[in-house]
Amino acid sequence: MTSPQASARDxxxxxxxxxxRRRGLNATSIREVAKHANAPLGSTYHYFPGGKxxxxxxxxxxxxxxxSQMLRTGLQAGIVEGIGEFFLFWRExxxxxxxxxxxxxxxxxxxxxxxxxxxxxxxxSAKVFDDWQTLLxxxxxxxxxxxxxxxxxxxxxxxxxxxxxxxxxATRSVEPLDNVATQLTQYLEIMLxxx
Amino acid sequence: MTSPQASARDxxxxxxxxxxRRRGLNATSIREVAKHANAPLGSTYHYFPGGKxxxxxxxxxxxxxxxSQMLRTGLQAGIVEGIGEFFLFWRExxxxxxxxxxxxxxxxxxxxxxxxxxxxxxxxSAKVFDDWQTLLxxxxxxxxxxxxxxxxxxxxxxxxxxxxxxxxxATRSVEPLDNVATQLTQYLEIMLxxx
DNA sequence: GTCTATACGAAGATAGAC
DNA sequence: GTCTATCTTCGTATAGAC
Numbered sequence: 490m491t492s493p494q495a496s497a498r499d500x501x502x503x504x505x506x507x508x509x510r511r512r513g514l515n516a517t518s519i520r521e522v523a524k525h526a527n528a529p530l531g532s533t534y535h536y537f538p539g540g541k542x543x544x545x546x547x548x549x550x551x552x553x554x555x556x557s558q559m560l561r562t563g564l565q566a567g568i569v570e571g572i573g574e575f576f577l578f579w580r581e582x583x584x585x586x587x588x589x590x591x592x593x594x595x596x597x598x599x600x601x602x603x604x605x606x607x608x609x610x611x612x613x614s615a616k617v618f619d620d621w622q623t624l625l626x627x628x629x630x631x632x633x634x635x636x637x638x639x640x641x642x643x644x645x646x647x648x649x650x651x652x653x654x655x656x657x658x659a660t661r662s663v664e665p666l667d668n669v670a671t672q673l674t675q676y677l678e679i680m681l682x683x684x
Numbered sequence: 685m686t687s688p689q690a691s692a693r694d695x696x697x698x699x700x701x702x703x704x705r706r707r708g709l710n711a712t713s714i715r716e717v718a719k720h721a722n723a724p725l726g727s728t729y730h731y732f733p734g735g736k737x738x739x740x741x742x743x744x745x746x747x748x749x750x751x752s753q754m755l756r757t758g759l760q761a762g763i764v765e766g767i768g769e770f771f772l773f774w775r776e777x778x779x780x781x782x783x784x785x786x787x788x789x790x791x792x793x794x795x796x797x798x799x800x801x802x803x804x805x806x807x808x809s810a811k812v813f814d815d816w817q818t819l820l821x822x823x824x825x826x827x828x829x830x831x832x833x834x835x836x837x838x839x840x841x842x843x844x845x846x847x848x849x850x851x852x853x854a855t856r857s858v859e860p861l862d863n864v865a866t867q868l869t870q871y872l873e874i875m876l877x878x879x
Numbered sequence: 880g881t882c883t884a885t886a887c888g889a890a891g892a893t894a895g896a897c
Numbered sequence: 898g899t900c901t902a903t904c905t906t907c908g909t910a911t912a913g914a915c
Binding site (some may be wrong): 511512513515516551589590591595596597598599600601604611612614615618619621641642644645647648649650651652653655656658659660661664665668669671672673676679 | 704710784842861868
């Protein structure tokens with residue numbers, strides 16, 4: 490995902506996102522992030538004076554923006570196609586990591602904040618989910634779906650995808666993502682026909 | 685969830701499940717589990733010679749069985765009613781913990797196993813999800829849904845619920861669970877009408 | 880059988896050398 | 898500006914006293 494020539498700061502952000510999606514928030518230590526990014530431990534506090542929280546916040550913002558961009562492009566072909574791309578992306582993630590990685594944003598969302606600083610991390614993850622939801626809502630509305638229905642449907646798509654990713658990891662199979670994709674596609678087509 | 689009179693072993697299992705659903709697998713230390721259960725640290729290794737892994741495995745099996753029992757009871761009134769109870773249960777969990785707790789099984793499912801021992805924990809979480817899925821499939825089939833369709837629908841319900849729980853925590857709102865419940869109910873009624 | 884005391888490593892964070 | 902060395906706390910696990 491990053492080239493070794495990228496700046497040390499960028500390498501750290503990418504490494505943090507990778508460790509988050511695999512191990513979760515608490516098991517992601519800045520020590521190991523630094524090691525994976527080939528940077529000394531002290532450097533992390535130079536680049537991220539806010540410590541681990543700042544590094545994690547940037548990591549999920551980066552990952553979230555990457556997925557948003559992918560989603561935006563996919564949705565240009567239509568809502569069903571865009572969601573198909575969304576599923577395909579996560580399918581590749583779990584397959585290419587042999588079911589070891591999931592979604593870094595979910596990893597942050599399921600950790601209890603222990604301080605007010607941690608609470609802002611939760612908000613960062615909520616913002617990413619909200620970005621994705623906004624893109625989906627916009628596309629559904631373009632297809633003639635009402636605002637309320639679009640909001641609920643978008644939330645269902647995101648919730649089902651995140652849950653399916655976790656199920657894939659637990660079962661070491663892509664079947665959950667594939668099944669959920671199939672069912673959601675049926676659901677979407679019925680919903681689109683209702684307009 | 686437990687009375688102080690319960691055996692020390694039971695208190696430890698309950699405390700472990702509670703910490704798992706709040707903090708995740710890695711942030712659940714046997715030190716704090718023991719503290720919450722009013723048991724000395726050394727006792728944990730007396731009751732659970734397999735260490736943290738054994739304690740966690742028992743915690744999610746216990747939590748999984750509890751939810752299975754609730755689901756089994758709810759499904760006696762029908763598939764829609766049973767799923768409604770399922771959502772209500774998780775809604776209460778997030779509300780009563782002020783959005784600090786989620787599903788302990790998901791917490792285990794999203795952690796990368798670092799050893800073969802950890803891998804068995806993943807399998808324990810997969811087994812719980814499979815138990816829930818089996819109950820849902822059985823109920824759907826009783827309502828006349830075909831096996832393949834039932835399997836996919838059950839997986840969608842579980843994935844969407846788990847994802848919605850996480851979204852609720854991130855957004856500090858029960859709206860995701862409520863929206864997903866509404867949409868899934870619509871989806872189920874259409875599916876049931878198709879037989 | 881239960882628990883205290885402790886070993887040992889790794890965590891987040893920083894001070895200060897280069 | 899970059900990084901080494903170190904402080905303190907907390908992690909898992911165990912040895913051995915009661």
